[in-house]
Amino acid sequence: MPEELGVAAGLVRLTFLVQSVYAEVCREHGLTPPQAQLLCVVTDAPRRMSDLVPTMRLEKSSLTGLVDRVERKGWVRRVASPEDGRAVTVELTASGRRLAETFRAQATDRLNEMVACMPPDVCTTFASIADRIVSEHAVPAVFPDAS
Amino acid sequence: MPEELGVAAGLVRLTFLVQSVYAEVCREHGLTPPQAQLLCVVTDAPRRMSDLVPTMRLEKSSLTGLVDRVERKGWVRRVASPEDGRAVTVELTASGRRLAETFRAQATDRLNEMVACMPPDVCTTFASIADRIVSEHAVPAVFPDAS
DNA sequence: TATTGTTATACTCTATAACTATA
């Protein structure tokens, strides 16, 4: 009988909470979570489909559909690779970049509010441990830092 | 230029990692994440549909479909409430209980391994902070502790 | 009338398998 949640239960519940906040911000911007993630991943630089597959951990056909829907919304565009005739690169459009930026800013605000119930030093400790876990497991940059 | 991830980015990436591990364990048991969550929520006691709606943060029609699929697999059963002729209670079957227990145990192991790269005292600190955030936000028990 | 739950419908997300085009 744990006086306090174990690590596993704490992680699952924390994940549930973060997902809820993330999904809510997505909805406010007319995005679904996978769509938002795609925009975030492509924010820094255009990426090949074959590169996005391992990053987003999707099958290539799933990615095709996701990019289709996001492209139809006008937020990304497919560009043929000049080096490899088979390859396709996905890049943000201007409106996609604006959306990605406001989404990122608002999601960051909400998540910061979420942990604001704790003193700043506890937040810092928490962030550094989370960072350590993430680094240890080569988690892709599915959410960009403010630049 | 952050020397280290901000809290928000760390949380999103940590969530991505936990989801990956959780989803993988689900697959190994023939479950989807929402199905596993339903089993976990119903583990402690039978629950009404109307009670599961806020707990799982789904619309009632979404819950109807989820319970349909899990019931078809033979893991839960619907029971009419004796007190209220409109109400339906969802409870685990025997095989559902076995599945929920092995799922919970394995997911716990995997998540513990995930953080085992850190010294035990750091894990403990991390767990207690996660617990604090979760408590502050009334996150439902979507994952049970070992009993 | 209000609440509980289901049905109808539409769309997103995902995977597997088969296919096309290029390397």
Place this chain on the structure above:
DNA sequence: TATAGTTATAGAGTATAACAATA
């Protein structure tokens, strides 16, 4: 042959709106 990407198909998950039954 191998790789990059799409298409076809099927099923899960979700929401909105309309509905039936009970309170």
